Each structure stands twice: as C-alpha cells, then as structure tokens.
Amino acid sequence: MNDLVATVVRGLGNGSIYALLALGFVIVYKSMRVISFAQPAFMMAGGVLVSHLVLQMNFFLAVVLALLLTGLLGVGVERVALRPMIGKPVFVIAIITLGVDVVIRTVVNSFIGVDIRQMGDPWGLKQLKVGSVTIDQRHLATLVTTLVVVAALFAFYRWSRTGLAMRAASSDQEVAQAQGVSVGGVFSLSWALAAMLAGLAGVFLSTGIGLEQNLWLTALKALPVIILGGLDSLGGAVVAGLSIGVVEALVGNYGGSVSPVFGGDFFLVVPYLLMLLVLLVRPYGLFGTREVERI
Amino acid sequence: MRGRPLLYTAYGQDMALLNTPGKRWWTLVLALAAITLPFMLEDDLLVVLATAFVAAIGAIGLNLVTGYAGQVSLGHAFFLAIGAYTAAALSGDPDSTRLIGFGITSLPIWLLAAGLVAGLAGLIVAPLAARLRGLYLAVVTLGLVFIGEHLFKHWRELTGGVGVGRPAAVPELFGLQFAVDGAFFTKAQKLYLLMFVLLVIFGVLARNLVRSRIGRALAAVRDRDLAAEVIGVDVTRYKMVAFAVSSFYAGVAGALLYVMIGFVEPGSFNLALSVQYIAMILVGGVATISGSVLGALFITLLPRVTRELPAVLPFVSSSSTAGGITVFQVEAILYGLLIIGFLIFEPRGLFGIWIRIRTYWKSWPFSH
Numbered sequence: 001m002n003d004l005v006a007t008v009v010r011g012l013g014n015g016s017i018y019a020l021l022a023l024g025f026v027i028v029y030k031s032m033r034v035i036s037f038a039q040p041a042f043m044m045a046g047g048v049l050v051s052h053l054v055l056q057m058n059f060f061l062a063v064v065l066a067l068l069l070t071g072l073l074g075v076g077v078e079r080v081a082l083r084p085m086i087g088k089p090v091f092v093i094a095i096i097t098l099g100v101d102v103v104i105r106t107v108v109n110s111f112i113g114v115d116i117r118q119m120g121d122p123w124g125l126k127q128l129k130v131g132s133v134t135i136d137q138r139h140l141a142t143l144v145t146t147l148v149v150v151a152a153l154f155a156f157y158r159w160s161r162t163g164l165a166m167r168a169a170s171s172d173q174e175v176a177q178a179q180g181v182s183v184g185g186v187f188s189l190s191w192a193l194a195a196m197l198a199g200l201a202g203v204f205l206s207t208g209i210g211l212e213q214n215l216w217l218t219a220l221k222a223l224p225v226i227i228l229g230g231l232d233s234l235g236g237a238v239v240a241g242l243s244i245g246v247v248e249a250l251v252g253n254y255g256g257s258v259s260p261v262f263g264g265d266f267f268l269v270v271p272y273l274l275m276l277l278v279l280l281v282r283p284y285g286l287f288g289t290r291e292v293e294r295i
Numbered sequence: 296m297r298g299r300p301l302l303y304t305a306y307g308q309d310m311a312l313l314n315t316p317g318k319r320w321w322t323l324v325l326a327l328a329a330i331t332l333p334f335m336l337e338d339d340l341l342v343v344l345a346t347a348f349v350a351a352i353g354a355i356g357l358n359l360v361t362g363y364a365g366q367v368s369l370g371h372a373f374f375l376a377i378g379a380y381t382a383a384a385l386s387g388d389p390d391s392t393r394l395i396g397f398g399i400t401s402l403p404i405w406l407l408a409a410g411l412v413a414g415l416a417g418l419i420v421a422p423l424a425a426r427l428r429g430l431y432l433a434v435v436t437l438g439l440v441f442i443g444e445h446l447f448k449h450w451r452e453l454t455g456g457v458g459v460g461r462p463a464a465v466p467e468l469f470g471l472q473f474a475v476d477g478a479f480f481t482k483a484q485k486l487y488l489l490m491f492v493l494l495v496i497f498g499v500l501a502r503n504l505v506r507s508r509i510g511r512a513l514a515a516v517r518d519r520d521l522a523a524e525v526i527g528v529d530v531t532r533y534k535m536v537a538f539a540v541s542s543f544y545a546g547v548a549g550a551l552l553y554v555m556i557g558f559v560e561p562g563s564f565n566l567a568l569s570v571q572y573i574a575m576i577l578v579g580g581v582a583t584i585s586g587s588v589l590g591a592l593f594i595t596l597l598p599r600v601t602r603e604l605p606a607v608l609p610f611v612s613s614s615s616t617a618g619g620i621t622v623f624q625v626e627a628i629l630y631g632l633l634i635i636g637f638l639i640f641e642p643r644g645l646f647g648i649w650i651r652i653r654t655y656w657k658s659w660p661f662s663h
Contacts, residue, residue, distance in 0.1 A: 035430045084639050091367050092638050094430060095577060098570055099634030106627040110620065220441075220566070223434045231430065269445045272438035276423070279435060283426050291428070293521045 002133045007253045008246055013139025015245020016146035020201040021222035022229065022237035023153065024194035029231045030170040031190035034090050037097040038077060039198045040219035041104035046070045046199020047119070047211045048111050054120030062120070063203055067196045073104070074195025075188050082191070083184070109213050116210035125208050142204040149200065150238055153193075157234070166190065170232070224275035230288020240286065244271045312502065329491055338483035342555065343599050344592075345483070348490040349551040351591035354575040355501045355584055356544025361573075362582035363505055364537035365517025366424060370436030371545055371572045373443040376564035377416050378409035378546025379553045380453055382464035385409075395452050400465040402473075406493075406550055409464075413546025414539045421538040425531045428520075440566055447561035460560035463553035474554065486555065493551065494588070497544065502584045504540065513537055514582075574630065578637050580646025589645040594630075601626045 021039055028036040049066035050059075057065075077100050085093050123137040157163040168176040169186040177183050198219065202211075205218055225244050229236025252267035284290050303309045313319045333341055353375060360366050385405040387396025399405060420439065424432055447454045455461035466473035466489065473485045480488075504510055512533045515523035524530045553559045571594060579590020601622050604611045611625055641647050 029430075035434065081635050081639070088642070090429060091361075091365075091433070092642065094367075094433065095573060096635050096638050098573070099631040099638070102570070102631030103628050103635070106624050106631070110624060220437070223437060227431060227434050265445075269442050272441050275438055276435065279427065279431070280423065283431065 002131075003253070005133045006135060007249045009133075009135050009143075010139055011246035011249030012242055013136070013142045013245070014249065015242040016142045017201045017205050017218070017241075018222050018225045018245055019238045019241025020146055020149065020197045020204075021219055022225040022241045023150070023234060024197040024201075025222055025226045026229075026232065026234055026237045027190045027197070028194045029226070030234075031166065031186050032082070032090075032093070034082075034093045034097070035223075035226075035231070036191075036194060037094060038100040038104065039194065039222065040216040041101045041108065042070055042074060042195040042198035043202035043205070043219045044105055044108045044112070044211075044216050045073060045202070046196075047202035047206045047215070048108050048117070049199070050203050051117040051119050051206070051211050052111065059120055059122055063200075066203070067199050070199035071192040071196040074191040074193075077104075077195075078188055078191035083187070105216060112211060112213050114213075116212045117206075118210050119203065119207050121203075121207035123207055136208065138204070138208045141207075145200070145204065149197070154234065162189065221271050224271040227275045227285055228271075228278050230285030232289055233285070233287035236285060236287030244274065247271075247274065310506070312499070312506075326495075330488075333480075333484040333487045338481055340599075341483040341487045343596060345487040345490040346552070346555045347592045347595035348487075348494040349548055349555060350572075350575065350595050351494055351588040352497045352551065353545055353548030354572055354579065354587040354591040355498060356541045356548060357572045358576045358582065358584070358587045359501060359505070359513070359544065360537045360541035362576055362587075363510060363517060364513040364534065365520075366534060366537055367429065367433040368436045368538075368541070369433050369566070369569045369573070370420075370439040370443075372564045372566070372568035373436075373439045374413045374417060374542040374545035375549030375552065375568065376443055376447055376561075377413040377542075378549030379463070379559050379564075380447070381412040381546065382406065382409040382550030383461055383553065383559050384453060386464040387461065393452075394455060394461050400467040402464075402466050402468045405464050406547055409550035410543040410547040413549065414543035417538040417540075417542025417545075418535060420542075421535040422531075424538060425534040437566065437569075440564070440569055444561070444565055447564060454559070454561040457562055458560075460558055463557055463559050464550055466554050474557070490551065490555075493547075497547065498584055498588065501544070505584065509533070509536060517582075574634050576644075578633055578644050580644035581642075583644075583646045586644050586646035589649075593645065597629065597633075598626055601629065 021043065024039050024042070025035060028034060046066055049069055050062050053062035053066055056062075081096055081100055082093060085096060121138070123141055126137045128135045128137050128140065157167060165176070165181040166186050166189065168179065168181050169183050173183050176186075201219070202215075205215060206212075221244070222241070225240045226237055228244065229238075229240030248267045248270050251270045255266050255270075278286065282288075301315065303314075308314065313322055332344070336344075353371065356374075357368065357371050360368050382405040384395045385397050385408055386400045387394055387398070389396045389398035420436075424435065427435060448457050466486070468489075473489050474482060476482045477485065505513070512523070512528045513536075515526070515528050516530055516533050516537075520530050523533075575590035575594045576587055577590070578593055579588065580586020604622055604625060611620055611622060637644055643650065
C-alpha cells in the first residue's frame with residue numbers, strides 16, 4: 001500500500017511535467033491551430049539557462065530569469081519564423097517548428113556538453129517521510145508548482161482582459177481582429193507562455209537527476225497527452241498529463257512482474273498505446289472540440 | 296509540326312509521360328550522364344550517390360501520402376524499419392541460432408516482400424489514420440515510430456538487439472553478387488547502377504500512378520476531403536491506397552538503404568529519420584516526383600559537403616574534442632535552417648526554383 005502511494009505520487013510528479021508541457025502545446029494550438037514541435041527545444045533551453053545561472057545566483061532567482069529569457073526566445077521565434085506564415089497550411093507551419101526545434105536544440109546542446117549538468121536546486125534527491133511513505137521532495141515541489149501555475153493560468157484566461165482577447169482570437173481570428181484584438185500580440189504572448197511553461201518543465205525535469213542532452217525526448221511524451229486530452233482543451237491537458245504520469249509510473253512499477261515479454265522499459269511506450277486506444281473511440285480526444293465540417 | 300513544341304494534335308500527346316521535346320532530350324541526357332558517372336567518380340562518392348537514390352525511393356513514397364494525398368505522416372521511419380527487417384530476415388542465414396533467417400538471397404523476392412509487408416502494415420494503420428485529420432494524424436504516426444522503436448529494440452531474434460544489430464539483406468540477382476568487388480566492376484559501381492535502375496523503375500511507376508485516376512483522386516482528397524467525398528471520391532478508400540502505396544515504397548527503400556550500409560541497427564529508426572524524409576520532400580518539392588529525387592540527393596549529399604567545411608572555415612572543427620563548433624552541429628543547424636528557409640521563401644522547394652528558371656527562359660524577354 002505504501003509502495004502504491006509512493007508510486008502514485010511519483011507519477012503525479014512526472015505527470016505535472018507532462019501537464020506543463022502539454023499546456024504550452026495547447027496554448028499555441030488554441031491561438032494558431034498549430035502543434036509547436038519546438039517545445040522540446042524550449043524545455044531544454046529553460047533547463048540549460050538555469051544550470052548556468054545558478055552558478056551566479058540563488059536557484060529561484062535563476063529560474064525566474066531563465067523563464068523570462070526562454071519566453072523572450074519564444075517571442076523571437078514566433079516573430080522570425082512563424083509570423084511570415086500566417087494563412088499558410090498548418091502542416092507547413094508545424095514542420096517549420098520542427099526545423100526551429102532542430103536549430104535551437106543543437107545550439108542548446110553545445111551548452112550542455114556530454115556531461116550531466118547539475119541544476120543547483122534546493123531539493124536534489126532529498127526525501128520526505130509522511131507516515132510510512134517516502135516521497136521525493138522534487139516530485140512534491142513539481143506537483144505544487146504546477147497546480148499553482150495552472151490555477152494562475154486559468155484565472156488569467158478567465159478574468160483578465162488579455163485572457164479574454166486570447167479566447168476571442170482562438171474562437172475566430174478575423175472577428176477578434178475586427179473587435180480590436182491584436183491577433184499578432186496574441187500569437188506573441190501565446191508563444192511566450194508556451195516557451196515559459198516548457199522551460200519550467202525543463203527545470204523540474206532535470207532537478208535532482210541533472211540535465212543531459214537526451215532529456216528532450218521526454219517533451220515528446222506531452223504529444224500523446226494533448227491528443228488524449230484534446231488539442232484545444234487546457235483542462236484536458238492537465239487531466240491527461242497527470243493521468244498519463246500516474247499510469248506510466250504504475251506500469252513501470254508493477255508492469256514488469258505481470259508481463260516480462262514487453263521488456264522492462266515497457267512503460268516508455270504506454271502513453272502512445274493509450275493515445276491510440278483513446279483515438280479509436282474518440283478521434284478528438286477526451287475533452288477536445290469536435291470540428292464541424294462544412295463545404 | 297517542328298518549332299511548335301506545345302501543339303498537341305491528339306489527347307494522347309498531352310497525356311504522355313514526356314510530353315515535350317525538351318523533356319525527352321533532357322531525360323535522355325540525364326540518363327546518359329547518370330550511367331557514365333560510375334566510370335568517372337571515386338567509389339566513396341558513388342556510395343553516397345547510390346544511398347541518395349535509395350533515399351529518393353523512400354522520399355517518393357512519403358510524397359505520395361503527404362504531398363499528393365495530404366496525409367501528414369511522421370511515421371515513415373517505422374515503415375522503413377519494417378522493410379529493412381523483412382528483407383534482412385528473408386535473406387538471413389537460416390542456420391543461425393541467434394537470428395531469424397530464411398536464406399532467400401534473390402533480390403527481387405526479398406525486395407518485393409519488404410515492400411509488401413510494409414504496405415500491409417500501412418493498410419493496418421490506414422483505417423485509424425483515415426478517421427483522423429491533420430495534426431492529430433501527425434502525432435499518431437509519430438506514436439508509431441516510438442512503438443516501433445520499442446518493439447525492434449526488444450525483438451532480438453529479428454533485429455539482433457540494441458548495439459548489436461544484424462547484417463542487411465544480400466543483394467543477389469540471378470547469381471550476380473552486388474555487394475562484393477567483381478572482375479570488371481567494383482562493389483560501389485555495381486551498387487550505384489543497381490540503385491539507379493531501381494530508382495528509375497519506382498520513379499516511373501509513381502509518376503504514372505499520380506497522373507492517373509488514382510492520382511487525381513488523391514489530390515482531391517488533399518485539397519478538400521469533404522468536397523472530394525461529395526463529388527464521388529471514396530475518401531476512406533483513397534486514404535488507404537495512399538498509405539499502402541507509400542508504405543510499400545518505404546519498405547523497398549528501407550530494405551535497400553541498409554544494403555548500402557550493410558548493417559541494420561534497431562536504434563536508427565527514430566524520429567530523426569522521419570524528419571529527414573520530411574525535409575527531403577519539403578526541400579525538393581511537395582507533390583512532385585522529380586522534386587522528391589532532388590530533395591533526397593540534396594539532403595543525402597549535405598553531410599558530405601559539410602565534412603569539407605573545416606578545410607575552408609577555420610572555426611569549424613571535425614571532432615568534438617577540439618574547440619569551436621563541430622561539423623555535426625553545423626550540419627544539424629543547416630538542416631533546420633534549410634527546412635525553415637525553404638518553407639518561408641520557396642514553398643515549392645528546389646522544383647519550384649527550377650520552375651522559375653524555366654518560366655524565365657520561356658517568357659524571355661518579357662518578364663510576365
């Protein structure tokens with residue numbers, strides 16, 4: 001039982017990282033109708049910035065500064081590579097983000113090098129004992145931070161003027177423009193938000209275990225998450241992110257003893273299998289909006 | 296009718312594969328040039344070119360499903376893998392206790408089998424793919440790559456396992472061995488000629504497919520699937536056809552690609568390989584067969600060109616231990632920038648540049 005609780009908490013910790021990444025994907029999708037494949041690059045950028053900045057300053061200060069810089073990078077990418085493509089097919093824009101990802105990630109990797117970079121985080125591999133359950137502090141920190149960020153994000157979307165503008169732009173760009181919403185500004189802001197969320201995910205992903213070049217693959221796990229939750233649902237992203245994290249942790253912990261044929265690292269493909277299963281039943285994910293097609 | 300090259304007096308002339316004298320002459324010149332090349336170039340360059348021809352077969356396949364039918368697929372690496380392993384297993388040593396092998400080394404048999412098995416896999420995926428649109432489909436095909444990678448890493452009897460791998464298929468045609476040096480031709484020359492002939496065969500087949508009824512149906516599905524359905528195109532069926540044919544080409548390319556390398560490693564069928572093929576069709580030209588070939592040549596020759604950079608640019612180094620940026624980083628960055636640059640500035644790719652040049656000379660001295 002203790003083992004189960006510990007596994008679930010670990011799953012929630014990893015799941016919140018997926019949720020942060022997925023929120024970034026969903027924010028960009030809501031504003032531009034495009035999946036940004038550049039999220040892994042922003043995630044790595046956030047992580048590497050913190051790992052360099054902590055050498056000079058306090059960890060929390062470093063995180064804030066790194067996130068601002070990552071957000072700036074997101075705005076820059078949107079301005080340079082995405083803005084000229086307005087009105088072009090979404091597939092083309094998505095492939096451009098793939099190119100952006102390759103470029104940024106190569107540059108970021110040269111700052112990581114072949115070794116593992118330490119993040120200088122206050123948690124490290126410290127553990128916490130609640131009753132008889134041992135929990136990694138970093139998982140708790142990730143979960144709590146994610147919940148706070150998600151709450152702030154929902155409040156921003158629900159109550160602020162800018163949030164309203166973003167919702168308006170996502171439901172109909174032309175009408176929003178006619179009502180005085182700067183759609184270009186919404187694009188910039190959504191890329192900044194997405195990049196910052198990815199950066200934050202990168203920081204939490206590499207606390208404790210350290211940052212290395214191969215961690216970018218984790219960011220791709222947010223893809224089954226957004227498909228599962230529905231491409232345009234913020235709530236879906238959070239729910240799906242947390243549940244995929246938990247399912248993955250459970251399979252990782254108990255799956256091996258059930259069916260050794262699948263290999264010990266079967267939990268790595270569980271998100272993708274789950275995604276396929278859900279799509280067989282619901283082609284627009286669990287909470288996604290069903291598109292109505294007209295000629 | 297001399298001097299009036301675009302005057303057609305029969306419908307058949309308009310629909311011909313090479314419908315202008317210019318096309319006929321240049322095709323002949325290109326074919327002759329391609330056949331004389333192996334006797335003029337060094338062997339290592341021939342190997343790169345032969346690899347590019349194989350990549351072109353794969354790129355044509357991806358262009359059929361993504362360029363012509365508009366079904367975004369990031370899963371090309373998965374189908375390449377199926378082809379490579381089918382061929383490797385069929386021609387593998389039957390006495391081996393470690394690996395599956397059937398000892399059928401005849402090239403036409405394992406090549407067709409590789410294509411058919413991959414095509415079958417495409418057909419299995421297709422019903423799911425036909426229900427999905429746009430980016431949902433892109434992510435699902437991406438999922439295929441990850442599931443496939445996992446499967447190939449663990450199915451050791453088929454793939455040899457991570458880091459070990461297995462030998463690729465043996466290219467043998469009527470007793471003629473391609474992968475060994477012969478009395479008259481070197482290994483590289485033989486493989487070059489073999490791949491060239493295969494590229495021509497598969498290229499012409501694809502060209503004929505896309506200018507037929509099926510090609511027009513695919514284009515209709517791409518442009519607006521709902522409208523296509525209304526005018527009587529069976530959308531689900533043609534999406535399945537697109538996936539099956541594309542996967543067939545991928546399987547063939549996968550089998551041949553590893554003949555060039557001589558070795559199949561399960562870790563190599565990853566997302567990066569899929570993106571490489573996407574880059575080929577985008578750089579070459581979406582929805583053109585000759586564009587796919589151009590793009591495959593361009594992307595495959597790119598590493599060869601960047602490897603010459605350290606001699607020209609002193610700040611680029613060839614190993615990761617020395618300072619400065621390495622050729623691999625330059626290559627990766629170039630690759631990303633090429634994708635971005637082409638899509639922003641020349642969405643029709645290299646083929647589009649060729650069209651511009653041609654139009655310039657056609658309309659000269661008038662600019663429009």
